[in-house]
Amino acid sequence: MNAIEMKNVSKSFGDFxxxxxxxxxxxxxxxxxxxxxxxxxxxTIRLLMDxxxxxxxxxxxxxxxxxxxEFQQVKEDVGVVMDEAYFPETLNARQVGSIMADTYARxxxxxxxxxxxxFDLPPSKAFxxxxxxxxxxxxxxxxxxxxxxxxVLDEATSGLDPIVRDEILELFSEFTRDEEHSILISSHIVxxxxxxxxxxxxxxxxxxxFCMEKDALRDEYGIVxxxxxxxxxxxxxxVCGVEKSPYGARALVKRxxxxxxxxxDRPNIEDVILFLVKGEKQA
Amino acid sequence: xxxxLKKDIFVLIRQMRxxxxxxxIFSVLPGVNMTTFxxxxxxxxxxxxxxxxxRSKWTELAAMMPxxxxxxxxxxxxxxxxxxxFATVLSTAAHLILGRIFPSAYxxxxxxxxxxxxxxxxxxxxxxxxxxxxxxxxxxxxFILLIVVLACGGxxxxxxxxxxxxxxxxxxxxxxxxxxxxxxVVLTAISVPLSIVMYNRCSV
Numbered sequence: 361m362n363a364i365e366m367k368n369v370s371k372s373f374g375d376f377x378x379x380x381x382x383x384x385x386x387x388x389x390x391x392x393x394x395x396x397x398x399x400x401x402x403x404t405i406r407l408l409m410d411x412x413x414x415x416x417x418x419x420x421x422x423x424x425x426x427x428x429x430e431f432q433q434v435k436e437d438v439g440v441v442m443d444e445a446y447f448p449e450t451l452n453a454r455q456v457g458s459i460m461a462d463t464y465a466r467x468x469x470x471x472x473x474x475x476x477x478x479f480d481l482p483p484s485k486a487f488x489x490x491x492x493x494x495x496x497x498x499x500x501x502x503x504x505x506x507x508x509x510x511x512v513l514d515e516a517t518s519g520l521d522p523i524v525r526d527e528i529l530e531l532f533s534e535f536t537r538d539e540e541h542s543i544l545i546s547s548h549i550v551x552x553x554x555x556x557x558x559x560x561x562x563x564x565x566x567x568x569x570f571c572m573e574k575d576a577l578r579d580e581y582g583i584v585x586x587x588x589x590x591x592x593x594x595x596x597x598x599v600c601g602v603e604k605s606p607y608g609a610r611a612l613v614k615r616x617x618x619x620x621x622x623x624x625d626r627p628n629i630e631d632v633i634l635f636l637v638k639g640e641k642q643a
Numbered sequence: 644x645x646x647x648l649k650k651d652i653f654v655l656i657r658q659m660r661x662x663x664x665x666x667x668i669f670s671v672l673p674g675v676n677m678t679t680f681x682x683x684x685x686x687x688x689x690x691x692x693x694x695x696x697x698r699s700k701w702t703e704l705a706a707m708m709p710x711x712x713x714x715x716x717x718x719x720x721x722x723x724x725x726x727x728x729f730a731t732v733l734s735t736a737a738h739l740i741l742g743r744i745f746p747s748a749y750x751x752x753x754x755x756x757x758x759x760x761x762x763x764x765x766x767x768x769x770x771x772x773x774x775x776x777x778x779x780x781x782x783x784x785x786f787i788l789l790i791v792v793l794a795c796g797g798x799x800x801x802x803x804x805x806x807x808x809x810x811x812x813x814x815x816x817x818x819x820x821x822x823x824x825x826x827x828v829v830l831t832a833i834s835v836p837l838s839i840v841m842y843n844r845c846s847v
Contacts, residue, residue, distance in 0.1 A: 436709050
């Protein structure tokens, strides 16, 4: 079963539109949703949590259509973390726990208290006085304390220092050790996603450019460093993006479409994305 | 809905201490005007809670949690009804107890408190759908406009009906004792589903 399925989903806001989005997240997998600011990542997340209605297309989460009345029950199985905590700032961790206990049927106060201790969060301090890292940890503690099967994380690691980010990524890895657990995480910190994810989905200007297994993606492309003359001799359809300098050029190419004699470096995900965006601008 | 009410109460107790003290003071001061003030203040608490929700972006998060639109809308009405009920009970108790000590000051009949309670309900019923549709910022302006129109219009109407001799006509008395409660019930019955529609329209 797929944890998330989006079929031909479109949503228009006048000056911006999600266009014909097709996307699947298999159960047990972690998918990173990458894209620049304004690419449509948060809109996609709002669509799949039924906080926004699509103009067309179908969305199902954990096997249930998001427009059906049963989806209300499915929200019990989804832990959501946004780019900030989004709780009224005068609340403290203890009050948040008390509110969530009346929100989620499977709320586990012991698990929550365990996270509060593990994250060293002061339970009686209003969380407006927390650091950003502490705020995000509180939001993550809430998301993980009602036995979710799916975590939906919207820029949950942005603005955090590398140590806190690493600690949080480790927690997400722990979560997916259960094969029924899945994560959709949006971020523009590609290195985080590369560390954590099985799949990478790249959203650009409201369109899904690709959604592939991380390793398959890195295998599909290669980076060639060459002179401008060598670049001109490469098959046009093989070149996805070019970076020129006074000394030569670097190009992202499709491995299958170039000669196997050509010396290719294995790109990281960030390389692939940057070259693809450049390629689009150059086209 | 219990969770949402709890959240609003936590926030209001923390942020609105002075406001809550004023409600208590107005409730125990003698006279129907003071009671009406307290009730109108209580009727405004849902807007205050909504303003804090908007500021913290709670509304966005709540849309992704297992709350139905009905839960979200009804929690604000319930908060207002509970607050109005609290002010009414407090005012009634103050008049009953203090009326024995200061009979001349606390001469308010209990029947005079009831129309104030209904006015509080009517005020919420009329304004909350606007708040859910336009947000607290714009909704508040419409609320002020509505209060001015109602106060001026109602005042002029009552003055016109009472006349120079100061005698309250039977029709006006009947309106206060039957018409206002009926209006409160009818408007509330329309207002709650209307607010749910407005809330849904806003989240589309």
